[in-house]
Amino acid sequence: MPPNTLFMGQQLLFIAACASTNSEAQQLLIKNEATEGCAVITHRQTQGRGQRGNSWEAEPGQNITLSVILSPTFLAVRQQFYLNMAVSLAVLDLLREHGLQQAMVKWPNDLFFEDKKLGGILIENTINSQTLQHSIVGIGLNVNQTAFATSTATSMANVCGRVFDLENVTMRLLELLEKRYLQLRTGHTARLKYEYLQGLYRYQETHPFKIGNVQVQGQILGVGEDGRLAVEIEQELRYYDFKEIAHVI
Secondary structure: OOOOOOOOOOOEEEEEEEOOHHHHHHHHHHOOOOOOOOEEEEEEEOOEEOHHHOEEOOOOOOOEEEEEEEOOOOOEHHHOHHHHHHHHHHHHHHHHHOOOOOOEEEOOOEEEEOOEEEEEEEEEEEEEOOEEEEEEEEEEEOOOOOOOOOOOEOOHHHHHOOOOOHHHHHHHHHHHHHHHHHHHHOOOHHHHHHHHHHOEOOEOOEEEEEEOOEEEEEEEEEEOOOOOEEEEEOOEEEEEOOOOOEEOO
């Protein structure tokens, strides 16, 4: 059953297995075969990608692995992180609806629950002069998988102690994604940023960070619209790109 949306997921492509849903979505764009909101969903992704070139591994048929094609031409290139905020909030909305009230966004785009990773977001933008032309939003979310190769990963099932209807959860995610995207499209950037900061992992708390090979103590005080993280270190506010600083957990 399709989601109860205006356009998000109304064009739905299910692929039993693929290398990467973002790559499949990219091919649809190249062939001009996608309408805005087109969603590509798979149960088995063999070469999922994450930030910093990390791979994303998920047990087949147990988790959400999807990509959505958007056309945020209303966003200036310098404002592109607002799309990240909107998508992150949609996933947080989903998690909180299903009982994970303490779920947080770990900058720039991981979903966390009590220092463990629930999922991740990878947004790949195509730029047209001063604005965004197309965005492929990849979302991976651990839903029913209970065993992981790393101790730093968890799932909705592990946290809540029950199995979820994967199709229902996926359709609900598309509904919440549309709601947040429409907020963004109608200019509610200040509200989105405020809610994003309220859901930001370790916001306004002092914690260790790694900058290069050096470990420092710092406090996150904000995020710029360009996505850089504002961290106060030794009473000085500094801004970092996601390749320049990392949480120590």
